[in-house]
Amino acid sequence: MLAGLAALGGCSNSIITGVYGTPTEAESSSTPSTPSAPTRVDFDPDAECPVINVPNGASFYTSGGAQMTISKFARECDLSGPASVTIKIGIKGLAILKQGGAGTYSAPLRITIRDRDEHTAYTKVLRVAASVPPGEDQGSFEVVDTSTPIVIGVQQPLNSYDIQIGFDNKGALEPPTKKKHRR
Structure with missing residues (x-):
């Protein structure tokens, strides 16, 4: 996989040529030029x-009758163009029985990538499901998502983004509240 990324960047060592950081030696020549691309x-x-x-x-x-929990997560960034990166996010978790028995339990899981100004660059809600077999008290789920390309540059480097993951409680049903009657 790194060989393919190195080919994209046009270099033969393990450092991938990207779009921000310190210019390479070939680019820091003494002849000024007007770049047409980043x-x-x-x-x-x-x-x-x-x-x-x-x-x-x-x-x-x-x-x-189960509580869904996130137990592990990881991410991987791949250069997908001269000014963009695709981020692969993997999430593992458990459905732990609180009561009841075997079954399949699901929950909405949100992945959001934001820039330093908290503008959303990518967001997605995935439905994750875990099956708990009969006689067991937990089951597991695993999901891998690949974001759309995230634009990066000198003013917006990759490390200025923030990835947030978590269960999306916005769609959860709230218990009805009692209305107060005036007398």
Whole structure:
């Protein structure tokens, strides 16, 4: 996979040529030129891939007689063009029975990528499901999502983005509230 990315960047070593950072030696020649495209520079997807954050209260979701929880997550950034990166996000979790028995439990899981100004660059809600077999008290789920290309550049480097994952409680049914009657 890195060989394919290196071919995209036009380099033969393990550093992938990207669109921000320190210009390569070939680009820092003494002859000034007017670039028609973004200046290409070194890009290290492992070091500069944004971190994943799970907001408070978004790591679990109650679904029927089970509680869905996020247990592990990871991300991988791949250069997908001269000024864009595709981020692959993997999430694993569990459905732990609180009561009841075997069955399939599901929950809405949201993935959001935002820039430093908190503008959403990508968001998606996935429905994850975990089956709990008879006689067991938990089941697991796993999902991998690949974002649309995220635009990066000198003013908007990849590490200025933020990845948030968590169960989306916006669609959850709230218990009805009692209305107060005036007398």
